[in-house]
Amino acid sequence: MKMRSFGVATSWLAASVAAAALIAVPTAKAQEDFPTKPVEMTILFGGTAQTIGQLLADLMSKELGQPVVPVSRTGGGGAIGYSHVHSTRPDGYNIVWNSNSISSGYHQGNLPFNYEAFEPIARVTVEVPALAVRADSGWESLSDMVEAVKSGETKLKMGASGQGSFTDLTAKALFQELGIEDKVVYVPYGDGKAPVELLAGRVDAAIQWPGQFIPHVQSGDLKMLCVTGSERVEVIDDVPTCAEAGAGDLDITMWRGLAAPEGTPQEVVEKLQEAARKAAESDQLKDASGKLGFEISFMDAQEFGELIAKDDEVIAELLKSGN
The missing domain is CATH 3.40.190.150 (Bordetella uptake gene, domain 1)
Structure with a gap:
């Protein structure tokens, strides 16, 4: 009885190993191809x-x-x-x-x-986020914007592509560093809509990727005040880092992969x-x-x-x- 049981187990094991081998060969071939x-x-x-x-x-x-x-x-x-x-x-x-x-x-x-x-x-x-405003805002630098916000009675309307998004967190970190976080109200908009909202006057400022702003900067409609990384962005090297512009040691960069x-x-x-x-x-x-x-x-x-x-x-x- 014991021998018969052992024989059944052995046969089952052999069949399992054979089946596994049959599965493994096509799987390995699929990975190779x-x-x-x-x-x-x-x-x-x-x-x-x-x-x-x-x-x-x-x-x-x-x-x-x-x-x-x-x-x-x-x-x-x-x-x-x-x-x-x-x-x-x-x-x-x-x-x-x-x-x-x-x-x-x-x-x-x-x-x-x-x-x-x-x-x-x-x-x-x-990618390094950039802070942009309308060219006719009267703000030529980050310090101009901060001074206006601190002295004004109304809050800065800040465009936000989504609560908790990377650019949203970047904006909050920047305004906290500048000491004006309590004078900012966030206005939501869809992905890629920052320039449209700025140009329409629905927001006063927006933080997004430079590529969204560059055509409108070249047309003279928008102005980038700073970028949030530790180094300037090569394609817009005339735009200072936010740290250079007075935002402490702010250094925020996004990787994509x-x-x-x-x-x-x-x-x-x-x-x-x-x-x-x-x-x-x-x-x-x-x-x-x-x-x-x-x-x-x-x-x-x-x-x-x-x-x-x-x-x-x-x-x-x-x-x-x-x-």
């Missing part, structure tokens, strides 16, 4: 984030030999897009054009998962990483960076993962302290 169908890239925001993401998807398509299809899933400070990608299979066919928003969203309670729910693929660009659901095979991540690297080295992306005001700053998956973890700690501490 990746991609064999289109890859979907979720884009979380409008404006320059969408423009850059669409160009990146096109450039990566040429490297991968399969279409990389950009799909806009905006809303909730990135929560809608992150949630979608998080729910997909970890096979490399669903990726997200991500940013620091993964940490700000999680630590504000908008996401039930943090950055560890994704495999980093590569950082591609960095690619990530896939946790558990995506390493071989697949590496193929996506190399396609992103080739795109970052292309003349097309370099030309776009000069026009839109972002900087190409490639990091491979390992370096990018370390950066995300480090930034997550900083963002968590900032939000905890109320900054």
Whole structure:
């Protein structure tokens, strides 16, 4: 009886091993041949984030030999897009054009998962927010605006692309640094609408990516007072940093990159990483960076993962302290 039982168990084990081997071979082959169908890239925001993401998807398509299809899933400070990608299979066919928003969203309670729910693929660009006002506002510098706000009876109407968004947090950190946070009222608008709202007079100031403001600055309708990073942005190097303009040691920069659901095979991540690297080295992306005001700053998956973890700690501490 014992021998018969052992024989059944042995047969079952052998069958299981054989079945596992049959499954493993096609899985390994699928990873080796990746991609064999289109890859979907979720884009979380409008404006320059969408423009850059669409160009990146096109450039990566040429490297991968399969279409990389950009799909806009905006809303909730990135929560809608992150949630979608998080729910997909970890096979490399669903990726997200991500940013620091993964940490700000999680630590504000908008996401039930943090950055560890994704495999980093590569950082591609960095962007520095800019503060802009109408050219006819009479404010030639940041100090002009601060002085007017402090002495005025009405509050500064500040455009906000969404509560808890990266630019919203940047604005609040800037005004706290300037000591005028109690004299600011936030007026919500949709992604990419900052110039429209400024030009229409519905808001007095807005913080967004330089690429949204540059055409209107060139036409003489808007003026950028400062950028929030520690260094000036090359394409608008006549615009001072906010720290240079009197905002203490403010230094806020957004990175953008690619990530896939946790558990995506390493071989697949590496193929996506190399396609992103080739795109970052292309003349097309370099030309776009000069026009839109972002900087190409490639990091491979390992370096990018370390950066995300480090930034997550900083963002968590900032939000905890109320900054």
